[in-house]
Amino acid sequence: MEKEGMYMDFYVTGTLIWYYYICKRQVWLLAHGMEADQEDENIRIGRLIGETSYEREKKEIDIATGKFDVMRREGENLVVGEIKKSSRFVESAGKQLLFYLYQLKTMGIEAKGELLIPEERKKFLFTLDEESEKEIKKAIKEIEKIVFSPLPPPAVKNKYCGRCAYAEFCWA
Numbered sequence: 079m080e081k082e083g084m085y086m087d088f089y090v091t092g093t094l095i096w097y098y099y100i101c102k103r104q105v106w107l108l109a110h111g112m113e114a115d116q117e118d119e120n121i122r123i124g125r126l127i128g129e130t131s132y133e134r135e136k137k138e139i140d141i142a143t144g145k146f147d148v149m150r151r152e153g154e155n156l157v158v159g160e161i162k163k164s165s166r167f168v169e170s171a172g173k174q175l176l177f178y179l180y181q182l183k184t185m186g187i188e189a190k191g192e193l194l195i196p197e198e199r200k201k202f203l204f205t206l207d208e209e210s211e212k213e214i215k216k217a218i219k220e221i222e223k224i225v226f227s228p229l230p231p232p233a234v235k236n237k238y239c240g241r242c243a244y245a246e247f248c249w250a
């Protein structure tokens with residue numbers, strides 16, 4: 079049985095979307111259980127939550143593919159998002175948020191996204207339009223392709239390598 083974003087017991091998660099926009103090799107390494115730093119909360123994948131839940135009373139939404147906060151309600155719509163310390167990973171964080179908006183949409187929940195960076199007094203707003211939905215669907219397909227490939231993509235030097243937990247593995 080196969081459906082979008084899922085092959086047997088594998089789901090594309092928000093975490094994998096995050097890393098997809100940082101380094102595709104890292105997506106493969108993470109998905110194959112090569113956890114370089116167990117303490118890093120971003121480096122934990124493969125937790126499959128059996129139930130998809132959406133509880134009105136809770137401020138946090140927990141779905142099979144990730145967790146995020148409810149910021150507020152705007153009429154019938156939800157505004158979901160996250161608070162970050164810096165805008166260093168804003169591209170990844172934004173794509174991750176769009177992924178969650180897409181996941182919510184497939185459950186019949188209309189939502190907007192908001193990324194807040196209080197220390198920089200910045201706020202980024204996200205809506206899932208036709209173009210961004212297309213991009214997220216493409217990313218999901220490409221992540222599946224990467225993960226189901228027998229070997230990781232080759233290491234390509236990028237601006238994140240210096241602080242990457244896999245740097246030694248890739249470049250030693």
Ligand code: SF4
Binds near residue numbers: 104233236244245
């Ligand atoms: S060290 Fe660089 S190439 Fe290797 S996984 Fe990390 S970011 Fe990717």
